Amino acid sequence: MSGDTCLTTICRSSGAKPKTCSFKEGSLGNKYVRLNVGGSLYYTTVQVLTRHDTMLKAMFSGRMEVLTDKEGWILIDRCGKHFGVILNYLRDDTIALPKNRQEIKELMAEAKYYLIQGLVDMCQAALQDKKDSYEPVCNIPIITSPKEEERLIESSMKPVVKLLYNRSNNKYSYTSNSDDNLLKNIELFDKLSLRFNGRVLFIKDVIGDEICCWSFYGQGRKLAEVCCTSIVYATEKKQTKVLGIVLLESCG
Numbered sequence: 001m002s003g004d005t006c007l008t009t010i011c012r013s014s015g016a017k018p019k020t021c022s023f024k025e026g027s028l029g030n031k032y033v034r035l036n037v038g039g040s041l042y043y044t045t046v047q048v049l050t051r052h053d054t055m056l057k058a059m060f061s062g063r064m065e066v067l068t069d070k071e072g073w074i075l076i077d078r079c080g081k082h083f084g085v086i087l088n089y090l091r092d093d094t095i096a097l098p099k100n101r102q103e104i105k106e107l108m109a110e111a112k113y114y115l116i117q118g119l120v121d122m123c124q125a126a127l128q129d130k131k132d133s134y135e136p137v138c139n140i141p142i143i144t145s146p147k148e149e150e151r152l153i154e155s156s157m158k159p160v161v162k163l164l165y166n167r168s169n170n171k172y173s174y175t176s177n178s179d180d181n182l183l184k185n186i187e188l189f190d191k192l193s194l195r196f197n198g199r200v201l202f203i204k205d206v207i208g209d210e211i212c213c214w215s216f217y218g219q220g221r222k223l224a225e226v227c228c229t230s231i232v233y234a235t236e237k238k239q240t241k242v243l244g245i246v247l248l249e250s251c252g
Contacts, residue, residue, distance in 0.1 A: 036073040040080025055115045082107045089119045138197040143205040156201045160217035163189040164205040
């Protein structure tokens with residue numbers, strides 16, 4: 001049986017169980033093959049798969065048997081998430097690597113499995129660069145527009161805590177301890193964001209209409225709001241009072 005007909009002939013008569021077959025080197029040339037990589041489907045040529053001396057070349061040049069299903073898809077028991085990137089590397093000898101460190105690690109694991117040393121080297125170099133570069137432990141977005149705030153809150157999978165502080169909004173003079181209390185609110189926000197940034201999205205708003213206000217969101221909806229300012233009446237004039245906020249944390 002020739003390499004050209006191995007895939008189609010065996011798979012048509014295979015029934016429900018996957019069958020194995022092999023390709024003769026050079027027999028398929030530029031013909032396309034269908035790949036099912038962990039449930040992700042790809043369509044490419046044997047020429048691309050055999051350009052480099054990798055496990056894929058061994059599979060499609062007759063050195064290794066391949067598993068096929070009844071519809072003719074060649075089955076590869078690996079995660080298919082990054083297989084498209086691997087195909088691009090085989091075609092072009094270079095790719096744009098993912099920016100996320102975890103995804104680079106995942107891609108490198110697949111490259112190691114398929115014995116694609118050039119791609120492994122690229123991933124290792126990128127990971128080393130990211131290791132040498134500074135990555136902030138905690139990032140706090142600062143709101144620049146109401147639309148940006150809406151997008152941040154709606155897209156967050158975490159609960160959201162927003163602190164709005166804008167001292168310039170005041171129409172009156174401040175009471176004697178207002179500045180201290182405003183700083184206490186900001187310091188509390190910073191401490192909470194450092195401690196819980198992995199579980200909660202903390203955002204700052206410095207353009208809103210309030211002077212000092214906390215807002216709490218869940219699943220894109222506002223759940224609570226605490227305004228920390230009030231107007232007090234002095235002997236001759238109105239003054240703005242900023243309150244210190246106290247959050248009680250329950251343990252256990």
